[in-house]
Amino acid sequence: MPSPLEINASQQLLIALGDPAGIGMEVTLKALASSTLPASLQPVLVGCRRSLMATHARLLQQGHATVADPTRLIVDDQPLEITVQPGEPTTAGAAAGFRWLTRAVERVQQGQGRALVTAPIAKHLWHAAGHHYPGQTERLAELAGSRQCSMLFTAIAPHGTWRLNTLLATTHLPFSQIAAALTPELVDHKLNVLLDFCRRFRPDPHLVVAGLNPHAGEAGRLGAEESTWLSPLLERWRQQHPSVRLDG
Numbered sequence: 352m353p354s355p356l357e358i359n360a361s362q363q364l365l366i367a368l369g370d371p372a373g374i375g376m377e378v379t380l381k382a383l384a385s386s387t388l389p390a391s392l393q394p395v396l397v398g399c400r401r402s403l404m405a406t407h408a409r410l411l412q413q414g415h416a417t418v419a420d421p422t423r424l425i426v427d428d429q430p431l432e433i434t435v436q437p438g439e440p441t442t443a444g445a446a447a448g449f450r451w452l453t454r455a456v457e458r459v460q461q462g463q464g465r466a467l468v469t470a471p472i473a474k475h476l477w478h479a480a481g482h483h484y485p486g487q488t489e490r491l492a493e494l495a496g497s498r499q500c501s502m503l504f505t506a507i508a509p510h511g512t513w514r515l516n517t518l519l520a521t522t523h524l525p526f527s528q529i530a531a532a533l534t535p536e537l538v539d540h541k542l543n544v545l546l547d548f549c550r551r552f553r554p555d556p557h558l559v560v561a562g563l564n565p566h567a568g569e570a571g572r573l574g575a576e577e578s579t580w581l582s583p584l585l586e587r588w589r590q591q592h593p594s595v596r597l598d599g
Contacts, residue, residue, distance in 0.1 A: 362391050365464040367455040368398030370448045371431060372440040375470025376406040383419035395464060396424055397455040399431040399447070409437070429454060445476035452487060456494045467491075474523070485523040501544050514552055518545040530563060530576060535584045542588055546595060560585060560599030 369375030376398065383394055396403065403421045410418045429451055433443045452469060459467050469487050477484060484490045492500035503518040520541050521532050542558065549556035563581070564574030571578050581599075589597050 362393045363464040364392055364394050364466055364468060365455040365458055366394055366396050366468045367452040367470060368396060368403070368448070369451075369470030370440050370472045370476070371399060371402050371435045371444045372437055373471050373473065375448075376403050377410060379470060380407055380410065380418040380421070381415070383424065384417045394424060395427060395458070396421075397427045397451045397458070398429055400426045400428040402431055402435055405435075406437075427454065427458070440473040440476050442476050442479045445473055446480040446482075448472050449477060449480065449482050449490075452490060453494065456491065460494075488522065499540075501541060503545070503548060516545065516549055518548070530574075533563060533576065535580050538581065538584060539588060542597075546592070555594070555596070557596045558598070560597070562599070 366379055368379060379396065380403075400421065403426060407418060407421050429447070431444070431447055433441065433447075435444060449472075452472075455464075455467055455469075458464050469491075472487060474486055482490070484493075486502075488500055488502050492498075501518055502522050503516060505517070506515045508514065518541055520538055521529055524532055538560070542560070545558060546556065549558070560581070562568060563576045566573055568574040568577040585597060585599050589595075
């Protein structure tokens with residue numbers, strides 16, 4: 352296999368393999384076997400090669416024929432000094448996943464990749480290992496030097512031109528704390544972030560805000576947040592952005 356430095360960095364996709372006892376390696380090997388991936392894409396996996404090989408062998412033994420062969424992939428090998436049992440995450444494994452993510456981000460920042468994919472982690476074990484982040488998003492923001500971050504999901508039509516972008520107002524909170532965490536200032540900020548992102552793809556995006564309560568509060572019978580501050584906020588935001596279609 353060629354060295355990662357011998358391949359056009361604009362084609363490289365860094366993949367941090369997540370918790371070594373989780374599903375990250377399995378889903379990565381399955382995804383990279385897809386025939387729909389562009390031929391120009393060059394994945395670079397950041398994690399433990401030995402664990403990746405063990406995952407590959409286990410999948411073949413279980414009858415999964417359509418999996419990528421790790422010997423034909425570029426792996427930035429970050430060896431594990433522990434024995435991993437699938438489905439049994441440990442603090443040491445979580446610490447390794449944290450290092451893998453950091454290494455993958457460093458490569459992107461050094462121009463050795465165009466984008467980054469992160470496999471799942473065990474957040475509670477990150478905390479046990481001394482890494483007190485709500486999730487990987489916040490660690491990425493820190494490494495990027497950003498004081499604020501948002502989590503956004505995007506879906507692109509396989510046929511057609513539509514694109515759906517979903518930005519979360521809150522993340523990694525117990526359900527019982529969501530209402531208290533939502534404020535007019537927060538929602539206003541998130542709308543501006545979403546607008547900025549959507550305008551990268553089209554000048555006239557259509558934004559929609561979901562209500563907090565069932566049926567958006569049902570005129571106050573199922574919750575008052577929509578009527579007391581969310582709807583007035585959206586009206587003010589529309590006045591400030593008259594060219595943007597905003598529903599909610």
